[in-house]
Amino acid sequence: MRTHYVATVPLDDARLGEDLERSLSLRWSEAYSDYIFGGSWNSCMLWAPGGDTGDGVVTNYAYDRPPAFTAYADQLPYLRKLITDTADLDRLNFARLALVTNSVGIPHRDLLELDDLPNQSRNAHRMHIPLATDDNCLFTEGNTVYRMRQGEIWFLDASVIHAVAVLSGIKRIHLMLDFVDTPDPGSLLTVAGGTPDTGIPADRMVSRPALTGPERASLLGLADVLTMDTFNEVFSIVIKKHYRSDGGDDFVWSTLIDLARGSADPAVLPHALKLRRYYTLERSAQELDPFSTVDPAVKEHVS
Numbered sequence: 001m002r003t004h005y006v007a008t009v010p011l012d013d014a015r016l017g018e019d020l021e022r023s024l025s026l027r028w029s030e031a032y033s034d035y036i037f038g039g040s041w042n043s044c045m046l047w048a049p050g051g052d053t054g055d056g057v058v059t060n061y062a063y064d065r066p067p068a069f070t071a072y073a074d075q076l077p078y079l080r081k082l083i084t085d086t087a088d089l090d091r092l093n094f095a096r097l098a099l100v101t102n103s104v105g106i107p108h109r110d111l112l113e114l115d116d117l118p119n120q121s122r123n124a125h126r127m128h129i130p131l132a133t134d135d136n137c138l139f140t141e142g143n144t145v146y147r148m149r150q151g152e153i154w155f156l157d158a159s160v161i162h163a164v165a166v167l168s169g170i171k172r173i174h175l176m177l178d179f180v181d182t183p184d185p186g187s188l189l190t191v192a193g194g195t196p197d198t199g200i201p202a203d204r205m206v207s208r209p210a211l212t213g214p215e216r217a218s219l220l221g222l223a224d225v226l227t228m229d230t231f232n233e234v235f236s237i238v239i240k241k242h243y244r245s246d247g248g249d250d251f252v253w254s255t256l257i258d259l260a261r262g263s264a265d266p267a268v269l270p271h272a273l274k275l276r277r278y279y280t281l282e283r284s285a286q287e288l289d290p291f292s293t294v295d296p297a298v299k300e301h302v303s
Contacts, residue, residue: 003141003162004197005204006153006189009086009129015078016131020173023079023097026072029056034289035279037236038103043176046073047083047095058094058178067093079175086153087127087177088188094178097131101172104165104239107140107252108279110158124181125188128154128174136168138206140242143249145206148174153191161280163252165243211247219255223262231268232291234259253280 028042035041045053049061051068073080073095083095110126130137130148139146141162148154156162166172179188219241226234238255241247247255253276260272278290 002155002197002199003157003160004155004199005148005201006127006155007191008149008152009082009191011082011131011151012078019076019078020132023072023076026075027053028097028099029054031056034291035106035108036100036103037106037232037239039101040103041105042099044072044097044099045070045094046076046079046097047089047092047177049093056096082129082175083177086129086189086191088179088190091179091188092177093180094176096176098174098176099171100164100166102166102169104167104236104243105163106235106239106275106279107161107163109161125179126156126158127177127179127188128156129177130172130174132171132173134168134170134172136166136170137172138165138167138243139163140165141200143246143251144200145208145243146200146204147206148204153189155197163239165240167240167243206243208244208246211241211245211251215241215245216247220258220262223259224264226259226263226268227265228267228271231271 023044026044028044030040030042032043033040043056045056047067047069048054049063049067050065051070052061053070053072054061067089069080069083073083079097083089083092087095128148130150130152133148133150135147137147139148139156139162141157141160219238222234222237235256238259239252242252256272257269257276260269263269275290
């Protein structure tokens with residue numbers, strides 16, 4: 001299923017605001033924050049296998065138990081009703097709030113670490129409903145930058161390279177719902193109406209000027225200061241540039257690898273290649289944080 005806008009649900013701003021404010025007092029997980037530069041990717045689990053809030057890592061839940069609302073959802077009645085009224089609970093696997101502020105995400109593919117799970121338990125379809133957002137909250141898929149507006153229902157093709165950017169201090173909060181596979185993806189929703197799967201609407205796309213030759217040369221000049229100490233900062237600059245200028249297909253990763261090849265630090269290129277594999281090609285549920293420099297045997301010994 002391609003990324004596409006589906007429908008818009010009316011939101012009760014007062015009740016939504018109360019639930020979102022209450023949610024901030026709950027324990028949010030920072031799992032998957034290694035996908036973010038600038039801040040953290042925080043999640044609050046509302047529906048999960050076994051009804052457990054868990055640690056936010058989707059491979060760590062009891063898949064032998066049926067999904068159910070968590071104790072956190074019980075404290076957020078409006079969001080619980082929104083989930084019930086919107087999604088087919090028979091196929092819903094996870095529902096969580098995702099909060100990002102003033103950060104850019106690493107372009108990546110999801111679901112790579114779920115291959116060992118049986119088909120009936122594996123997340124296969126993802127839905128987003130923005131609850132708190134503004135024009136500085138952006139998504140990218142391939143070379144397309146676009147916005148999701150508050151209250152819109154979107155299906156996101158998480159199997160292709162995508163990322164998020166929140167280029168302001170707003171607490172951007174989305175409701176994310178993951179479903180198991182089904183022959184009829186349309187039945188994942190219980191809301192009426194909706195649009196066919198025609199991809200990302202043109203009026204949601206962000207028009208960006210083409211990256212100029214001097215701009216590209218300036219970016220590549222960052223190789224002179226790219227070391228393991230400055231890696232995250234340089235990578236973040238490249239990602240941010242993607243949201244402001246059109247550098248062409250695979251701009252972020254190809255630019256990072258070109259920079260790594262020009263770095264005088266011999267550790268940078270192997271690190272960049274490792275990250276590209278982990279985020280876009282393959283990874284296992286047991287892999288370490290890709291930014292960790294600790295040897296796996298040592299980490300296992302000291303844990």
